[in-house]
Amino acid sequence: MNDQPAAIVFDNVSVTMDGVRILESVNATVPKGSTTAIIGPNGAGKTTLLLALLGQIPHGGTIRLLDGGSPGGRPRIGYVPQHLDFDRGTPVTVMESMVMGLQRMPLWFGTARSFRQKARAVLAEVRVDQLADRQLGVLSGGELQRVLLALAIEQDPDILILDEPASGVDVAGEDLLCELLENLHRRRGFTQVMVNHDMSNVLAHASHVICLNRRVIASGPVTTTLTDETLARTFGIHLGLVDVSTCRINPRRKA
């Protein structure tokens, strides 16, 4: 794994917001083509690190993206946010949401057939093509999450960034999402970076892990990095929430 070229290099990344230091000297590498999980307790700065990676908050240090699709070009990014904080009464159909980033012609005049076909193919990849004409506001948590995944995949990303992809999704939806991600990753070969708190999920799907608690506690291949000692240092007094023997956060105790 370590021999693989890097897709993302975090070099001494720090983030301070309102005088509070949220991330301190983060140094880590995301190998190209890997599925890298960022884990840590609440308030560890996981989402902040993703936002810094997306260039949406100011940060110290440098974040180098080396996974350019074209030579010298910036890599294309697909992003799946944790929540879509939107007005559920807004009448936007799934198809419109898929087309609005591609089509120049305003949606008042409808959607062009070529974009519709492309959108439908991507929707089919995440098994929501039957929802194309439904409004976003009426979708369940799992369906909305898959539409968001389709929006990200539509970017034909070199790097796919997911923030707690399974939050707000039931167990069946979570299994489906994991299966879809696994297939997409295998087929499309992108580098996948996700914030995840579900240890069994990390163990099952991630190849690389960054343990974060305001600074990097450890990072490397999952099998060698996720030791009892690393987990204890990452989660600190919250370790009681993590059943290390099964490596799964107990959802009931999490509440």
Add this chain to the structure above:
Amino acid sequence: MADLSFVFDAVGRIFPFDFMQARFMQQALVGLVLLAPMCAAMGVQVVNFRMAFFSDAISHSAFAGVALGLIMSTDVRLTMTGLALLVGLAITAVGRRGSLSTDTVIGVFFSAMVAFGLAVVSRDRLVARDMQRFLYGDILTISEAEIAWLAALFLVLMAFQAIGYNHMLYAGLNRSLASAHRIRVRLYQYVFAGLLSLVVIFSVWAVGVFLVTAMLIVPAASARNFARSAGAMFWWALVVALTSAVAGLFVSVQPWARTATGATVVLVACAWFVLSALVVLMRRGRAA
């Protein structure tokens, strides 16, 4: 300035009612027919971006704009427009960078604008009377030059909408997501804020400070209820705004009504909203 009398004559022929033969009525109708679609189109995004309070702050900057014009002894329309633009862009910039929440930022600007206007106006009773024009609006006195300006703004704004509607919808859904997916959110935010400021201040002249936000929000809110897609929402907003503008003007000049035109336009739009809410209820009833 181009001679627009052929447009007004045409309006007189299209609506062959007695009350539409006066030139001031023809000019008022052209003014409203230009303003209503702009408010409708921008209103769709004001609702999506949840910027009703923003447009309120801009309309209330009219107080400070008038005061500034008086202090500087220049045309108040110039100072109103300039100040509205400045306030709109400043709120956007502070809201983007600052750690304060957007409504707090807008609240501070809002208060400063109203207080400054009232402070200056309170020194002079004559000015206070002048200010009333902007409180209630006066579309019936719109001049030909003002209509020409409205038409220019109309062209720029509709071009912007045609280019940016889809991307602004994306940004309205989720800014982080749109930005990550290569939508130029910041550019759209600033251009939108600038154009919205201009539409708002032009609307102040037509319907008054109190009712500007209604012109933006009510057609878009009705459209949100009627439409089942984002494309249809635009057309519904346009239909509601245009029919309200024309019907409002016609009703307001009837001898039995004799109401303020701006207020009447907004009342017709509100009737549309009630109808749209009933449609939603009926749909829910059918789905249940």
